[in-house]
Amino acid sequence: MSKQHIRATVNGDAVDFLCEPTTSLLNALRDELRLTGSKEGCGSGDCGACSVMLDDKLVCSCLVLAPEIDGRRVETIEGLAQDGQLHPLQRKFLEHGALQCGFCTPGVLVAAKALLERNVDPTEEETRYWLAGNLCRCTGYDKIIRAVLDTAAELRQERLPA
Amino acid sequence: MTKQDQIATTEHRIVGTRPVRPDGADKVTGKAVYGADFYLPGMLRGAILRSPHAHARIVSIDTRKAEALAGVKAVATNADFPRVEMDEIDAGEAGINVDRAAQMCLARDKVFYEGQPVVAVAATSPEIATAALDLIEVRYEVLPHVIEIADAMRSDAPVxxxxxxxxxxxxxxxRLDSSTGDAEAALATADVVATGRYTTQAVHQGYIEPQACVASVSGDGQAQLWCSSQGAFMVRSVVAAITGMNLADLRVTPLEIGGGFGGKTTVYLEPVATILSKKSGRPVKMVLSRDEVFRSTGPGPGAEIDIRLGATKDGILTAAIVDMRYQVGAFPGAGAGAGVMHALGGYRIEHKRVTGCDVVSNMPSTHAYRAPSAPQAEFAVECAIDDIARQLGMDPIALREKNAVRAGDTSFSGTPHGQIAFMETLAAAKGHDHYSAPLGPNQGRGIAAGWWVNHGGESTAMISIAEDGTAVVATGNPDIGGSRASMAMMAAEVLQIPMVKVRPIVADTASIGFSMLTGGSRTTFATGKAVSEAAAEVVEILKARAAMIWGVDASRVEWRDGEAHCLADGRDEAPLGIKEIASKASKTGGPISVEKSVYPHDAMPTYAVHICDVELDPETGHVGVTRYTAIQDVGRAVHPSYVEGQAQGGAVQGIGWALNEAYTFNKEGRVDNAGFLDYRMPVASDLPMIDTLLVEIPHPTHPFGVKGVGEVPIVPPLAAVANAVSAAAGMRMFDLPMTPARIHAALNAAG
Amino acid sequence: MSYHSPTSVDQAVELLASRDDARPMSGGTDLLVQMRSGRLKPGAIVDIKGIDRAVGSRAQDGGFVIGAATPCTELLDDAALCAAWPGVVEAANLIGSVQVRNRATIGGNLCNASPAADSVPALIAAGARAVVAGPQGERIVAVEDLLAGPGWTTLGKGEFVLEFILPVREPGSADAYLRSIPRTEMDIAVVGAGINLSCDASGTITAARVALGAVAPTALLVPDAGAALIGSKLDEAALTAMGEAAKAACRPIDDKRGTIDYRIAMSAVYARRAAVIAYNRSRETL
Structure with a gap:
C-alpha cells in the first residue's frame, strides 16, 4: 500500500496530508489533522456524529474516502465558531441545555447549521426529519429541537429590516 | 410548543436557575476530549480478535505469524493476566466479579458468546493491527449454544x-424469593384478578460514544490510563485487580464520557490496553467499533414475567404473585435482584410473593442499564394495574392513589419510608391538562408509574480558593450530563458568590479521594453533599480569616452576600469580600482549601408518572407517539434544564425499548443486528416534544433537598406506551418490543 | 487497494476491466460500510463521480436522463424531473438520512442489489432503462433485467451503470412510491411499493406498472398487479384485485426486519396506498 498525498481546504485553511486510499475522511480529520471534534459513533452513516460539510453539502465523513476530498472544501465543527465568537446555534444549545454528554453535539450542530442555511423558518417536523440522521441518546431530542427552532427565530429577527 | 413545568418549593439565588454549563463551550466547539480523542507520542493501536462462535471451547491459539508481522509490537491473551481469585469489586448497582470481567476482556478456556475477545494485538497502525488479526489461528471445539430464557432453563439445555x-x-x-402474607389464598378471594405473561428483550444502553482508552505502562510498574468511563476509581480497581497492580501505581484520568447509562460502569478495553502497553513498552490506544459495542459489551437483560394481581371491587390491591426470569447473558450480570425489589415496592399490597431467577445464556453478559432490572418488573406490574382499573371501570391514577406507598409505610429494606412523594406525583399527573385532553380516532392513552431506590455512596470533593477569590471545585465523578454545572451551582450557592467565580473539574484518581462511580442517580445527591459540606467549611475558614484580620472572635463574623460582616460590638468594619480575604491568605494562616469525603446512606427513592398518547394505524400496526408527559418527583432541581433532560432522555429510551429496540440473534447464536441501522433507537422524527413536570418535594436531610433523578424516568415508559397501545388496539399487548409486525399479527389474530 | 477517479467512460472501463477485484463507486454509502465490516476487500476503487455523464439530470428526447452517480438530493433540484417522476425522486429521497442522500445515488442503490433498495421498485415501475458502459461499448437494459439476486447484478466484468433513461411522460401519468419501515426514517424497507400509471380524460386507467421491494430475492415487477388496475377508475374492486396480485407475487423471507406474513400483508396495503397517490397525481396532470 502506498500512501496518497491529499491537498484540501479545511475550515478555510489549506491542509495537506498523506493517507491510505481506504482511509475515511473522518479518520483523516481525526488522526492526520487532529480535528477530533467530528466523532465516530458507528462508522456506517447511521448516527451522524461525524457530520461535516463537503463543498457545502452535509455528509457523514465516515462515508467519504479521504482521497475524494483532494482539491475540495471541508468544514467541521471546529470551524463553526468564528473569531472566538460562538455561532448562534452553539449559543442556543448552551442556553437550552440541549446537550448532556455532548458527544453527538458536534454532528448535530453541523447538521442544524446546514438546515438553517437552506431554510431559516423550518417547522418542528422539518427539523425533526432533517436531524433524523443524528442520533442522540441522552436528550430525547426535545431541547435540541427547541434550540434549533429558537436559533431560527433569532436569525429571522436579525434579518428583518431595521 | 408545549411547556416544561415545575412545582417549586424553596428559593435560592443560584440553585434552581439555568446558567450555561461550565463545560459547555468546549462541548459545542468540538474541543472537549472524549475517550477516542486522546493521543500520545509513540502510541500504538490495539485491535481484538473475537470469537465467531456463540459457545465453544478454545483448543489452541497460535499467534506466531501475527507476532512476525512487521509493525506488530505485542500480542496478548488471557494467559497474560495473572489468575485472580473470584473477587467482587463493589461498583455500585452491579458489582464486578474480577475473574469474569477478565474473561470478558480476553477469554480463557471457553468462549460464551459471539464477539467475546480472544486475542489482542498492538501495532504501529490500526491497519497493521487489523491485518495481524487475520494471521492468528484459533482452533475451537464448537459447543451447542442457547440464547432464549425458556430454552436455557430446559433440563437438556447446554450448560x-x-x-x-x-x-x-x-x-x-x-434464585430469589420474597414473600409477605398468603398470596395464593388472597388471590382466590379477590374480586378481580389481572393475569399475564409479559416479555421484554435484551436492549442496549446505546451510548453514542464507543468505549475507548489509552494505556501507558512505565518500566517501573507505574501506569496511566486515559479513558471514558462512569468512574475513574472503578476503572482503577478493576484494571489493577485484573492486571495485578497496586492501586496507587495506576493513575486513571477520566476523559469526557459520551454517554453510559450504566453501560460504562465496568471495563472491557482498559485491562487489555494495559497489558499490551506493558508488553510493548509503548502507549496503546484502543477504541471499540459500534459492531464490537453491540457484540461484546453488556446490554440490559431481557425478561419473562408472570403476574397475577388481585384487588377488591373498591380498588384495593390485596394480592400479587410475580415470577420473573431475567436473561443475564454469558455470566451473571444485571439480574432479577433489583426486579424483585422494585416490582411491587410502589404499592401497599398485603399478600405478595415475588420470585425471580437469573438465567445465563450465550449472549453478551448483561450489565447495568439505567435503573437496572426495574423497568422490566414494573412494566408487568403497571400493565396489570391498568387491567385491574379497566376491569373495575376505575380511573387508573385514582386506582394507584388508593394503593400507593407513602411516608411511614414499610419500605423494601424494612425501614419506614421518609417523606417520599409518590402521592404528590400522582396528584400532579392527574391534574395535568394532558391527562384530560381529548383523543382522536385510533388514538389511545396510557399512564404508568415507576419508582427507583437511588443510591448514596462514597464521594469526595475538594474546594480551593485562589488568591483572587475564585474557587476550584474538584470531584471524582465523571460529568455524564451536567454534573459540573450542578456542583458549581451548589458551591456558589453556599459561598454566595457568582457561579462564574467557581470552576468545577473532574479530577483523576491520584488527585482526589475515592469516589464511587457516577451511577445509581447518586452524583448530584452524594457528591453534591460533599461539595456543599466542603463549601460550608470554606465559609467557616473565610469567617475565621476575617476575624483574624479584624482581631475579633470568629463567632462575631457573619457570612452574608459573599462577604464577611463584622458583628462585634462597637466595630464599624467595612465588609470583607472573598477576594480580599483570599488575597491576604498567606498572612492569615496559608492556603484556603478543604477536602471533604462523605458516605451518605440516606438516599431516598423517587417516583415518576408518565402519560403517553399513541396513534395506531390498524392496517399496518404502526404506532406513533403523539404526546408524552413525564411527571417526576425530583427533590430539588439544582439545574432544572438538566433535570428535565434526564426525564426526557429516560422517557425516550423507554419508548425505544417499548416499540422497536431488541437484540436479535441468528440460528448460530450470533447477534443479527449489531449496528444502529437494525438496532432501532428512536430518531428525532419518531417523537413529539417530551413535556416534563418536575415535582419538588425536597429531600429532608440533603443540604439542597436533592434526590436522585437520572434513573427513574426509564421505568414508567414501557408500561405507559404498552397501556396506550393496548387502549388504541382494544386488546392487551404483553410483549415488547411492540413492532408494527407484532401489533399487526396481534390485531389479525384477534380478528 | 488503490483509489482512482477517472474523468472519462473509457478510463473507467479500462480500470474496472483491469482486475477482478476492482469495484465502481458512486456515493460509496454501501461500499464503504461493506469495506469497513470486512465483507468486501476491493483491490481498486473506481470513483465514477468524475465522469460528466454520470452526474446530473437532463431532459432528453422528451424524457429524462439521470447520471447514475447523481446524489439523491440533487434530483430534488430538477423541477421538471420532480414534476414528471415524483415517485422516482421520492423513493431516492427516502434512503438513509440527509447526510446519506447527499452522497447516495440511484446507480449505487441499484448495483448494491439489495432486495429492499428503495429507488429500485420506483425505477422498475417507471420503466426506467439503464445505460451500461463496458469493454464492448454501451448497452441499454431494463432496470429489472440488471437484478440477479441479493447482492448480485447481471453486469459483466468491466461494466458499470452510467445513466438511467426515464421515458417520455404523457399527460394523465404519474408515479408514487411508499415503503413500510418500523421507525420514521433511517430504516431499510420492510416492504416497498412503486406504482406508475396513466389515465385518460375520464379517469380510466390505461396503463399501470406495479413493482415491489423487499418481498423477494430481487425487486419485482408484478404485471398482474398492474393489469388489475387497467380499465378501472381505481375502484375498490380494482384495488383489491391489485392487492391480491401483489400478495401472490411475494416470495419473502423472515428476518430481523420483518416476517413473511407481515411482508405479504403489507405488499397489498402499501401498493394500494401508493396507487391512490399515483392516481390522484395523474389526475392533476390532466
Missing amino acids: LHDDLDAKGPSNIAA
Missing part, C-alpha cells in the same frame, strides 16, 4: 458454567 447453581449444573445463576 454454560457448571459452578453457578448450588442445586447442580444448570443455567440458573440465582
Whole structure:
C-alpha cells in the first residue's frame, strides 16, 4: 500500500496530508489533522456524529474516502465558531441545555447549521426529519429541537429590516 | 410548543436557575476530549480478535505469524493476566466479579458468546493491527449454544458454567424469593384478578460514544490510563485487580464520557490496553467499533414475567404473585435482584410473593442499564394495574392513589419510608391538562408509574480558593450530563458568590479521594453533599480569616452576600469580600482549601408518572407517539434544564425499548443486528416534544433537598406506551418490543 | 487497494476491466460500510463521480436522463424531473438520512442489489432503462433485467451503470412510491411499493406498472398487479384485485426486519396506498 498525498481546504485553511486510499475522511480529520471534534459513533452513516460539510453539502465523513476530498472544501465543527465568537446555534444549545454528554453535539450542530442555511423558518417536523440522521441518546431530542427552532427565530429577527 | 413545568418549593439565588454549563463551550466547539480523542507520542493501536462462535471451547491459539508481522509490537491473551481469585469489586448497582470481567476482556478456556475477545494485538497502525488479526489461528471445539430464557432453563439445555447453581449444573445463576402474607389464598378471594405473561428483550444502553482508552505502562510498574468511563476509581480497581497492580501505581484520568447509562460502569478495553502497553513498552490506544459495542459489551437483560394481581371491587390491591426470569447473558450480570425489589415496592399490597431467577445464556453478559432490572418488573406490574382499573371501570391514577406507598409505610429494606412523594406525583399527573385532553380516532392513552431506590455512596470533593477569590471545585465523578454545572451551582450557592467565580473539574484518581462511580442517580445527591459540606467549611475558614484580620472572635463574623460582616460590638468594619480575604491568605494562616469525603446512606427513592398518547394505524400496526408527559418527583432541581433532560432522555429510551429496540440473534447464536441501522433507537422524527413536570418535594436531610433523578424516568415508559397501545388496539399487548409486525399479527389474530 | 477517479467512460472501463477485484463507486454509502465490516476487500476503487455523464439530470428526447452517480438530493433540484417522476425522486429521497442522500445515488442503490433498495421498485415501475458502459461499448437494459439476486447484478466484468433513461411522460401519468419501515426514517424497507400509471380524460386507467421491494430475492415487477388496475377508475374492486396480485407475487423471507406474513400483508396495503397517490397525481396532470 502506498500512501496518497491529499491537498484540501479545511475550515478555510489549506491542509495537506498523506493517507491510505481506504482511509475515511473522518479518520483523516481525526488522526492526520487532529480535528477530533467530528466523532465516530458507528462508522456506517447511521448516527451522524461525524457530520461535516463537503463543498457545502452535509455528509457523514465516515462515508467519504479521504482521497475524494483532494482539491475540495471541508468544514467541521471546529470551524463553526468564528473569531472566538460562538455561532448562534452553539449559543442556543448552551442556553437550552440541549446537550448532556455532548458527544453527538458536534454532528448535530453541523447538521442544524446546514438546515438553517437552506431554510431559516423550518417547522418542528422539518427539523425533526432533517436531524433524523443524528442520533442522540441522552436528550430525547426535545431541547435540541427547541434550540434549533429558537436559533431560527433569532436569525429571522436579525434579518428583518431595521 | 408545549411547556416544561415545575412545582417549586424553596428559593435560592443560584440553585434552581439555568446558567450555561461550565463545560459547555468546549462541548459545542468540538474541543472537549472524549475517550477516542486522546493521543500520545509513540502510541500504538490495539485491535481484538473475537470469537465467531456463540459457545465453544478454545483448543489452541497460535499467534506466531501475527507476532512476525512487521509493525506488530505485542500480542496478548488471557494467559497474560495473572489468575485472580473470584473477587467482587463493589461498583455500585452491579458489582464486578474480577475473574469474569477478565474473561470478558480476553477469554480463557471457553468462549460464551459471539464477539467475546480472544486475542489482542498492538501495532504501529490500526491497519497493521487489523491485518495481524487475520494471521492468528484459533482452533475451537464448537459447543451447542442457547440464547432464549425458556430454552436455557430446559433440563437438556447446554450448560454454560457448571459452578453457578448450588442445586447442580444448570443455567440458573440465582434464585430469589420474597414473600409477605398468603398470596395464593388472597388471590382466590379477590374480586378481580389481572393475569399475564409479559416479555421484554435484551436492549442496549446505546451510548453514542464507543468505549475507548489509552494505556501507558512505565518500566517501573507505574501506569496511566486515559479513558471514558462512569468512574475513574472503578476503572482503577478493576484494571489493577485484573492486571495485578497496586492501586496507587495506576493513575486513571477520566476523559469526557459520551454517554453510559450504566453501560460504562465496568471495563472491557482498559485491562487489555494495559497489558499490551506493558508488553510493548509503548502507549496503546484502543477504541471499540459500534459492531464490537453491540457484540461484546453488556446490554440490559431481557425478561419473562408472570403476574397475577388481585384487588377488591373498591380498588384495593390485596394480592400479587410475580415470577420473573431475567436473561443475564454469558455470566451473571444485571439480574432479577433489583426486579424483585422494585416490582411491587410502589404499592401497599398485603399478600405478595415475588420470585425471580437469573438465567445465563450465550449472549453478551448483561450489565447495568439505567435503573437496572426495574423497568422490566414494573412494566408487568403497571400493565396489570391498568387491567385491574379497566376491569373495575376505575380511573387508573385514582386506582394507584388508593394503593400507593407513602411516608411511614414499610419500605423494601424494612425501614419506614421518609417523606417520599409518590402521592404528590400522582396528584400532579392527574391534574395535568394532558391527562384530560381529548383523543382522536385510533388514538389511545396510557399512564404508568415507576419508582427507583437511588443510591448514596462514597464521594469526595475538594474546594480551593485562589488568591483572587475564585474557587476550584474538584470531584471524582465523571460529568455524564451536567454534573459540573450542578456542583458549581451548589458551591456558589453556599459561598454566595457568582457561579462564574467557581470552576468545577473532574479530577483523576491520584488527585482526589475515592469516589464511587457516577451511577445509581447518586452524583448530584452524594457528591453534591460533599461539595456543599466542603463549601460550608470554606465559609467557616473565610469567617475565621476575617476575624483574624479584624482581631475579633470568629463567632462575631457573619457570612452574608459573599462577604464577611463584622458583628462585634462597637466595630464599624467595612465588609470583607472573598477576594480580599483570599488575597491576604498567606498572612492569615496559608492556603484556603478543604477536602471533604462523605458516605451518605440516606438516599431516598423517587417516583415518576408518565402519560403517553399513541396513534395506531390498524392496517399496518404502526404506532406513533403523539404526546408524552413525564411527571417526576425530583427533590430539588439544582439545574432544572438538566433535570428535565434526564426525564426526557429516560422517557425516550423507554419508548425505544417499548416499540422497536431488541437484540436479535441468528440460528448460530450470533447477534443479527449489531449496528444502529437494525438496532432501532428512536430518531428525532419518531417523537413529539417530551413535556416534563418536575415535582419538588425536597429531600429532608440533603443540604439542597436533592434526590436522585437520572434513573427513574426509564421505568414508567414501557408500561405507559404498552397501556396506550393496548387502549388504541382494544386488546392487551404483553410483549415488547411492540413492532408494527407484532401489533399487526396481534390485531389479525384477534380478528 | 488503490483509489482512482477517472474523468472519462473509457478510463473507467479500462480500470474496472483491469482486475477482478476492482469495484465502481458512486456515493460509496454501501461500499464503504461493506469495506469497513470486512465483507468486501476491493483491490481498486473506481470513483465514477468524475465522469460528466454520470452526474446530473437532463431532459432528453422528451424524457429524462439521470447520471447514475447523481446524489439523491440533487434530483430534488430538477423541477421538471420532480414534476414528471415524483415517485422516482421520492423513493431516492427516502434512503438513509440527509447526510446519506447527499452522497447516495440511484446507480449505487441499484448495483448494491439489495432486495429492499428503495429507488429500485420506483425505477422498475417507471420503466426506467439503464445505460451500461463496458469493454464492448454501451448497452441499454431494463432496470429489472440488471437484478440477479441479493447482492448480485447481471453486469459483466468491466461494466458499470452510467445513466438511467426515464421515458417520455404523457399527460394523465404519474408515479408514487411508499415503503413500510418500523421507525420514521433511517430504516431499510420492510416492504416497498412503486406504482406508475396513466389515465385518460375520464379517469380510466390505461396503463399501470406495479413493482415491489423487499418481498423477494430481487425487486419485482408484478404485471398482474398492474393489469388489475387497467380499465378501472381505481375502484375498490380494482384495488383489491391489485392487492391480491401483489400478495401472490411475494416470495419473502423472515428476518430481523420483518416476517413473511407481515411482508405479504403489507405488499397489498402499501401498493394500494401508493396507487391512490399515483392516481390522484395523474389526475392533476390532466
